[in-house]
Amino acid sequence: MSFIEVKNINKTFKVPEKEKGKLSVLKSFFNRKYKYIKAINNISFSIKKGEIVGYIGPNGAGKSTTIKILSGILVPDSGNVVIDKLVPYKNRREYVSNIGVVFGQRSQLWWDIPAIDSFNLLKDIYKIPDDKYNKNLNELIELLNLKDIINIPVRQLSLGSRMRCEIAASLLHSPKILFLDEPTIGLDAISKKIVRDFIKKLNKKNKVTVILTTHDMADIEALAKRIILIGKGEVLYDGTLSNLQKNYDYLRKIKVKTKDKIKIKRNYIVDEKNTKDGIEFTIDIRKVEISDFIKLLSSKISIIDIDIDSGNIDDLIVRLYEEYKI
Amino acid sequence: MKSYLSYFKLKFTIGLQYRAAALAGISTQIFFGLVYILVYVAFYESDATSIPMPLNELVSFLWLNQAFFALVYLWYKDKDIINLIKTGNIAYELCRPQDVYMMWASKIFGERLSNATLRFLPVIIIAMLLPAPFNLDLSITLPRFIIFIISFILSSLLMTFLVLLYHIICLFTLDEKGIVNIFMVVSDILSGLVLPIPFFPTFFQNIANILPFRYISDFPFRLYVGNIPLKEGVIGIVVQIIWMIILIIIGQILMKKALNKAVIQGG
Numbered sequence: 001m002s003f004i005e006v007k008n009i010n011k012t013f014k015v016p017e018k019e020k021g022k023l024s025v026l027k028s029f030f031n032r033k034y035k036y037i038k039a040i041n042n043i044s045f046s047i048k049k050g051e052i053v054g055y056i057g058p059n060g061a062g063k064s065t066t067i068k069i070l071s072g073i074l075v076p077d078s079g080n081v082v083i084d085k086l087v088p089y090k091n092r093r094e095y096v097s098n099i100g101v102v103f104g105q106r107s108q109l110w111w112d113i114p115a116i117d118s119f120n121l122l123k124d125i126y127k128i129p130d131d132k133y134n135k136n137l138n139e140l141i142e143l144l145n146l147k148d149i150i151n152i153p154v155r156q157l158s159l160g161s162r163m164r165c166e167i168a169a170s171l172l173h174s175p176k177i178l179f180l181d182e183p184t185i186g187l188d189a190i191s192k193k194i195v196r197d198f199i200k201k202l203n204k205k206n207k208v209t210v211i212l213t214t215h216d217m218a219d220i221e222a223l224a225k226r227i228i229l230i231g232k233g234e235v236l237y238d239g240t241l242s243n244l245q246k247n248y249d250y251l252r253k254i255k256v257k258t259k260d261k262i263k264i265k266r267n268y269i270v271d272e273k274n275t276k277d278g279i280e281f282t283i284d285i286r287k288v289e290i291s292d293f294i295k296l297l298s299s300k301i302s303i304i305d306i307d308i309d310s311g312n313i314d315d316l317i318v319r320l321y322e323e324y325k326i
Numbered sequence: 327m328k329s330y331l332s333y334f335k336l337k338f339t340i341g342l343q344y345r346a347a348a349l350a351g352i353s354t355q356i357f358f359g360l361v362y363i364l365v366y367v368a369f370y371e372s373d374a375t376s377i378p379m380p381l382n383e384l385v386s387f388l389w390l391n392q393a394f395f396a397l398v399y400l401w402y403k404d405k406d407i408i409n410l411i412k413t414g415n416i417a418y419e420l421c422r423p424q425d426v427y428m429m430w431a432s433k434i435f436g437e438r439l440s441n442a443t444l445r446f447l448p449v450i451i452i453a454m455l456l457p458a459p460f461n462l463d464l465s466i467t468l469p470r471f472i473i474f475i476i477s478f479i480l481s482s483l484l485m486t487f488l489v490l491l492y493h494i495i496c497l498f499t500l501d502e503k504g505i506v507n508i509f510m511v512v513s514d515i516l517s518g519l520v521l522p523i524p525f526f527p528t529f530f531q532n533i534a535n536i537l538p539f540r541y542i543s544d545f546p547f548r549l550y551v552g553n554i555p556l557k558e559g560v561i562g563i564v565v566q567i568i569w570m571i572i573l574i575i576i577g578q579i580l581m582k583k584a585l586n587k588a589v590i591q592g593g
Binding site: 068071072073075092093094096097099101103106107108110112113117120121124125126127 | 328329331332333336340343413414415417418420421422423424425586587
């Protein structure tokens with residue numbers, strides 16, 4: 001039995017549907033029509049203790065819904081979830097004292113008061129002993145660089161500062177599992193780096209299991225060895241990131257700055273575009289080595305400058321979404 | 327228990343920060359107190375034959391209503407809780423190892439009590455200093471005072487659980503407008519805050535006596551001014567306790583139902 005075991009879970013939402021046409025508002029006042037949306041369709045996976053898993057998928061794929069089921073907030077229509085021997089939505093109060101959750105789009109801090117007051121409230125809520133609380137708090141203040149912002153009312157903080165406080169708030173009670181739902185949304189480069197480094201350290205030092213959803217593939221690259229890709233509520237891929245790259249990341253863009261004009265026809269050239277001061281090739285590196293292609297190129301034209309785009313994980317995901325039609 | 331108490335503490339300290347709001351509250355309460363009393367004085371002067379309640383008792387009763395208004399009125403909406411439901415931030419509430427029902431009850435009670443603490447004393451002092459027949463008369467016997475204190479504590483709790491029930495209904499409607507507002511207005515009338523219960527036609531008096539609403543302000547304050555005999559007061563306290571238990575049970579059941587099929591707004 002794995003640490004986190006998810007088996008065949010389903011969740012359907014009922015949403016009111018708006019009708020078109022005249023008097024539709026009046027009609028729907030008396031007889032409202034509903035539409036059923038399957039947010040999650042038969043999802044299963046298991047996660048070992050101490051893993052960092054990136055949970056990715058396009059908007060509306062069911063990522064947040066899954067996180068909410070795993071953190072005991074939503075109840076699935078069918079299927080089983082067992083985490084650390086507990087069923088999240090059945091033993092909610094017992095279970096949640098061992099997890100930390102960060103919803104990037106929401107706030108758990110009290111708006112009108114400094115973050116430290118919210119932290120003190122959380123200390124009482126989770127019944128954290130004094131010494132443990134002080135130790136955790138000092139560690140978090142140092143690692144997340146909170147010293148200057150912790151005494152300012154939350155409403156006056158920038159998004160990045162607030163997010164760091166939010167993450168600290170979720171970790172005061174040293175949870176065994178950390179759920180991060182888009183933790184880097186809207187953050188600048190420095191804040192992103194602080195958050196990523198921190199998550200890595202936390203995972204290494206305290207063996208915290210981390211499940212992370214994000215649209216920023218740099219997060220995944222920096223943190224998660226394993227990814228689970230879902231689309232339209234189903235698991236499409238579950239495995240390592242490097243494996244995925246091998247299978248999907250085979251196109252390279254080569255920009256050549258040149259005054260010459262040529263047309264090359266080879267089976268490995270996917271695309272050739274003339275740009276303002278040169279040519280842009282897209283080649284398939286499964287079929288040809290880049291060095292061979294450059295040799296061929298330099299024998300035909302004079303190259304002033306060359307730029308090889310080394311495969312972008314965002315493109316990979318776009319291609320993946322396209323392939324799965326999600 | 328300590329963790330619920332800290333919600334209460336926090337709400338209380340936040341509430342105490344808003345001094346301007348308290349000042350506005352005090353002036354509103356004094357203004358409304360005076361308007362009500364002037365109307366009733368005029369009414370009593372024109373026809374004193376069919377009065378259900380002596381004027382001095384009525385005046386003191388109205389002042390007590392105004393002084394403790396923050397603890398007794400029923401169309402109260404806790405902005406935080408409503409926002410939690412509307413924006414979906416309730417997700418965080420559910421990640422806490424706590425009973426959401428008790429958590430929300432302590433939030434509501436904390437805010438209402440902090441409002442009342444800042445406001446009641448100035449209103450009472452000013453009302454006592456007014457010339458007769460407009461003044462508040464606080465004289466009371468000791469046994470009556472003891473029964474009043476018990477009934478007043480119970481009425482504040484009853485108010486909390488009743489208001490909380492409206493907020494739980496919002497979990498189903500996902501908005502506080504509509505049905506919840508109707509409930510709030512009806513309960514406000516039946517609580518005797520708009521028109522004291524003795525002025526109701528007998529039929530409506532009977533209805534009001536069965537429902538919990540009048541046990542929140544009408545019962546403890548009329549008990550204080552001596553309009554309700556002590557024996558009836560003890561019975562009233564039993565009714566308060568019964569209603570409190572009923573409201574808690576209904577609230578807990580509804581809450582459980584709502585959370586089982588919770589929809590978190592906004593993804």
